[in-house]
Amino acid sequence: MGADDPRRFIPRTDRLLSHPELRRAGAHLGSDVIGSIVQQFQALARSGEIAPEDVESRILAAVSSRQVTSLKSVLNATGVIVHTNLGRAPLSEASREALLTAAGYVDVELDLVDGTRSGRGVGAREALLRACPAAESALVVNNGAAALVLATTVLAGLGEVVISRGELVEIGAGFRLPDLIESTGARLREVGTTNRTHLRDYEAALGDRTGCLLKVHPSNFRISGFTAGVDVHQLRSLADEYNIPLVVDLGSGLLEPDQMLPDEPDVASALEAGADVVTVSGDKLLGGPQAGLLLGRAEVIETLARHPLARALRTDKLTLAALEATVSGPVTPVVAALHADPARLRERTEVLAEAVGCAVVEHDGRVGGGGGPDVPLPGWAAQLPQSVARPLRTGDPPVLPRVHDGACLVDLRCVPEDDDEQLIAAVLAALGRAGETPGTESR
Numbered sequence: 001m002g003a004d005d006p007r008r009f010i011p012r013t014d015r016l017l018s019h020p021e022l023r024r025a026g027a028h029l030g031s032d033v034i035g036s037i038v039q040q041f042q043a044l045a046r047s048g049e050i051a052p053e054d055v056e057s058r059i060l061a062a063v064s065s066r067q068v069t070s071l072k073s074v075l076n077a078t079g080v081i082v083h084t085n086l087g088r089a090p091l092s093e094a095s096r097e098a099l100l101t102a103a104g105y106v107d108v109e110l111d112l113v114d115g116t117r118s119g120r121g122v123g124a125r126e127a128l129l130r131a132c133p134a135a136e137s138a139l140v141v142n143n144g145a146a147a148l149v150l151a152t153t154v155l156a157g158l159g160e161v162v163i164s165r166g167e168l169v170e171i172g173a174g175f176r177l178p179d180l181i182e183s184t185g186a187r188l189r190e191v192g193t194t195n196r197t198h199l200r201d202y203e204a205a206l207g208d209r210t211g212c213l214l215k216v217h218p219s220n221f222r223i224s225g226f227t228a229g230v231d232v233h234q235l236r237s238l239a240d241e242y243n244i245p246l247v248v249d250l251g252s253g254l255l256e257p258d259q260m261l262p263d264e265p266d267v268a269s270a271l272e273a274g275a276d277v278v279t280v281s282g283d284k285l286l287g288g289p290q291a292g293l294l295l296g297r298a299e300v301i302e303t304l305a306r307h308p309l310a311r312a313l314r315t316d317k318l319t320l321a322a323l324e325a326t327v328s329g330p331v332t333p334v335v336a337a338l339h340a341d342p343a344r345l346r347e348r349t350e351v352l353a354e355a356v357g358c359a360v361v362e363h364d365g366r367v368g369g370g371g372g373p374d375v376p377l378p379g380w381a382a383q384l385p386q387s388v389a390r391p392l393r394t395g396d397p398p399v400l401p402r403v404h405d406g407a408c409l410v411d412l413r414c415v416p417e418d419d420d421e422q423l424i425a426a427v428l429a430a431l432g433r434a435g436e437t438p439g440t441e442s443r
């Protein structure tokens with residue numbers, strides 16, 4: 001490199017790293033992240049893509065916009081409440097606060113009075129039992145699938161899991177419940193047909209090889225027409241007669257009935273109808289963190305909790321904290337979105353439409369996550385050209401709209417009201433009109 005080579009003027013690594021702003025940023029982003037950003041801009045200067053004198057300012061800009069996680073907060077403008085691709089349930093304020101507390105050392109497995117080891121996750125369990133008094137006991141595992149696998153593996157033992165052919169469902173991303181159950185060595189005994197299963201079908205399958213009865217809520221689809229099924233109450237009488245456990249997998253996680261979703265089964269009703277154990281997800285309609293809940297008879301839950309598999313499926317302290325706060329705290333964002341007042345949604349949507357100059361159309365929201373698949377949630381959306389969807393998704397903050405019938409629909413059901421102004425700014429930016437103050441657009 002000659003004396004007049006501009007690369008000579010690229011700032012040296014040690015000088016850059018000693019910059020007070022980079023030292024401060026390093027304390028929370030980590031020195032590896034800072035080091036790689038420094039190298040990246042030095043390399044750009046070496047290859048002539050940026051001027052050596054710009055290296056420092058470019059590094060400072062990159063560091064200041066760098067987040068601690070690559071996950072980005074997204075405004076969910078789809079109208080789909082439990083959106084699996086967006087991480088299902090947004091947590092309540094109480095739940096977020098609990099996560100911060102649990103991030104440090106916490107007494108998750110310690111009795112502070114005696115200084116001895118205690119049961120894990122007692123707080124979450126007690127909150128669940130207060131919220132669902134029909135359950136004698138509860139156990140929390142990693143997710144709904146884990147809860148189902150634990151219940152069937154342990155209760156069926158070497159025997160068969162007896163299930164209706166109408167309930168052999170695929171739950172998403174290509175995962176099928178039958179495969180899941182058989183993956184730990186349990187064997188399925190399918191009874192009935194896709195559209196009709198009778199009590200006598202179950203009865204004909206019961207015998208020495210029977211391990212447990214399983215009823216699965218088909219969640220994401222409905223069969224209509226010439227159909228017949230056997231309810232939990234009827235299965236209870238068979239379970240008693242043959243002295244076998246009855247497991248009910250409900251998925252979506254309502255602890256009690258919700259009048260918005262009259263066909264969505266709930267834990268309390270299933271237990272009252274005679275289930276020994278009910279399994280649900282924590283991050284569907286319950287509105288909490290990813291978790292699998294097992295609720296039911298004390299003796300059965302105790303057996304499940306003692307099985308070695310329970311240790312492999314156990315939950316993190318963060319989940320236990322967030323779940324407890326979800327169940328015992330105020331209304332969750334999921335429940336609020338489910339019960340959003342259509343008149344208020346319309347007012348908010350009109351403010352948005354007025355600010356950006358577009359039409360308001362009727363738009364049904366959805367429960368999502370397999371809940372209430374055929375239940376429309378009446379509401380409204382701002383209707384934009386389809387070409388706006390991409391700039392919306394890639395904007396800051398990213399907004400996920402619903403693209404439907406050649407239009408880009410912005411539904412406010414799942415957008416916290418406090419974020420409305422931010423959303424309007426994001427839509428204006430996506431339309432190439434960033435900086436316009438709401439209400440001053442030319443039409």
Ligand SMILES: *Cc1c(COP(=O)(O)O)cnc(C)c1O
Nearest residue numbers: 143144145217219250251281370
């Ligand atoms: C969603 C669902 C599951 C799986 O629960 P995850 O929490 O996603 O693991 C199992 N059974 C039913 C009926 C479901 O709807």
